[in-house]
Amino acid sequence: MSGFSGAAAIAGIGATEFSKESGRSEWRLACESVLAALDDAQIGVEEVDGFALFTMETNPEIAVARALGIPELTFFSRIPHGGGGACAPVQQAALAVSSGVADVVVVYRAFNERSGHRFGSGPPPFAYVHNTDQEYRNWINPYGLMTPAQQEAFLARTYMHKYGATSEDFGRVSVLSRKHAARNPKAWFHERPITLEDHQASRMIADPIRLLDCCQESDGGQALVIVSTERARDLPHPPAVITAAAQGVGPQQISMSSYYRDDIDAMPEVELVARQMWAQAGLGPDQIDAAVVYDAFTPMVLLQLEEYGFCGRGEAKDFIADGHLEVDGRLPVNTHGGQLGEGYLHGVNGIAEGVRLVRGTSVNQPDKAVDNVLVTAGSPVPHSAIVLSADR
Numbered sequence: 001m002s003g004f005s006g007a008a009a010i011a012g013i014g015a016t017e018f019s020k021e022s023g024r025s026e027w028r029l030a031c032e033s034v035l036a037a038l039d040d041a042q043i044g045v046e047e048v049d050g051f052a053l054f055t056m057e058t059n060p061e062i063a064v065a066r067a068l069g070i071p072e073l074t075f076f077s078r079i080p081h082g083g084g085g086a087c088a089p090v091q092q093a094a095l096a097v098s099s100g101v102a103d104v105v106v107v108y109r110a111f112n113e114r115s116g117h118r119f120g121s122g123p124p125p126f127a128y129v130h131n132t133d134q135e136y137r138n139w140i141n142p143y144g145l146m147t148p149a150q151q152e153a154f155l156a157r158t159y160m161h162k163y164g165a166t167s168e169d170f171g172r173v174s175v176l177s178r179k180h181a182a183r184n185p186k187a188w189f190h191e192r193p194i195t196l197e198d199h200q201a202s203r204m205i206a207d208p209i210r211l212l213d214c215c216q217e218s219d220g221g222q223a224l225v226i227v228s229t230e231r232a233r234d235l236p237h238p239p240a241v242i243t244a245a246a247q248g249v250g251p252q253q254i255s256m257s258s259y260y261r262d263d264i265d266a267m268p269e270v271e272l273v274a275r276q277m278w279a280q281a282g283l284g285p286d287q288i289d290a291a292v293v294y295d296a297f298t299p300m301v302l303l304q305l306e307e308y309g310f311c312g313r314g315e316a317k318d319f320i321a322d323g324h325l326e327v328d329g330r331l332p333v334n335t336h337g338g339q340l341g342e343g344y345l346h347g348v349n350g351i352a353e354g355v356r357l358v359r360g361t362s363v364n365q366p367d368k369a370v371d372n373v374l375v376t377a378g379s380p381v382p383h384s385a386i387v388l389s390a391d392r
Helices: 026-041 061-068 088-099 132-139 148-163 167-182 196-201 268-281 298-307 316-321 348-359
Strands: 008-015 050-054 075-079 105-112 204-206 219-228 240-248 290-292 372-376 383-390
Touching: 008 026, 008 088, 008 348, 026 061, 026 105, 026 219, 050 061, 050 088, 075 088, 088 105, 088 219, 088 240, 088 383, 105 348, 148 204, 148 298, 167 196, 167 298, 167 316, 219 348, 240 268, 240 348, 268 298, 268 372, 268 383, 290 348, 298 316, 348 372, 348 383
Parallel strands: 050 075, 050 105, 290 372
Antiparallel strands: 008 219, 008 240, 105 219, 240 383, 372 383
């Protein structure tokens, strides 16, 4: 196990509503979610001494600290790569807490992604800045690969050709997420399940990705409070212990479009993270009781299930069809409804669902004991993931 494995825990979670028009600033959404998470942990704002964020976050830690009256920060960090970095701020927080650099670290993600700039509409304004970070767009944008759906369609079509997967196989992920969201009062698609026929009838966005293969565009905020496991034991909720946390960049990695690899449907960065996770936690796929798998687009759920070793290459379609992702299945997945059904907060709301599963408070809580939950971040970009465990 790694030196920080088990040393820190998520003790508080808090969120705003998930909407399509928040009616308030992203700064306010960030502050509201942080206050909600601190209230959940029963920790005062004056005790916060660290923040770990995304580089894409528009609400700086100094602005949130100033607005909330947080007096001092001894730690602050930023993680790039959008959804691929979703779990990495939790890793940063765990490292800070376990090393004694900070005592109370807050992770938050807040944006008006539906009422503001919509990622699905094409490259964001920063994409037109002439720097090395955006250089890769010169190789895809001239050919019409402007949006994440268009970029991921390449992988999905290649995977279908190689393994015989169909659009219906992707659709089963969407149907399941909407089924879970329908039971979740916090989900945007609460009480609005869909059928496989609905999925197949939804319009094509980028062949083979249909509208109902795509995550939502949401307004909202989500925050997490990370403290030492020892301290978390004295707080109101059972600790969600951070047993493992890892990041990974694969060979010849290009954001969203590593098309020059021999196998463009493979995701070596995900396999690298999986390898680290199992080594840190002293666990394997068989010991994972539930998972929150980043579902910006349904095909990536299939590829991640395979890269993490829950089934063999090309077998995810059958693993899903056999009911293994259901609440009563071998590996309940996205019990909150995922980004397809609950809301799209760059995966941070999925981390909160991992905490609820460990606490036993998910609205779709499995009947079996949930001791270990895998939470993954976006793909096919530089990737991250965590394992949250019950403190038993």
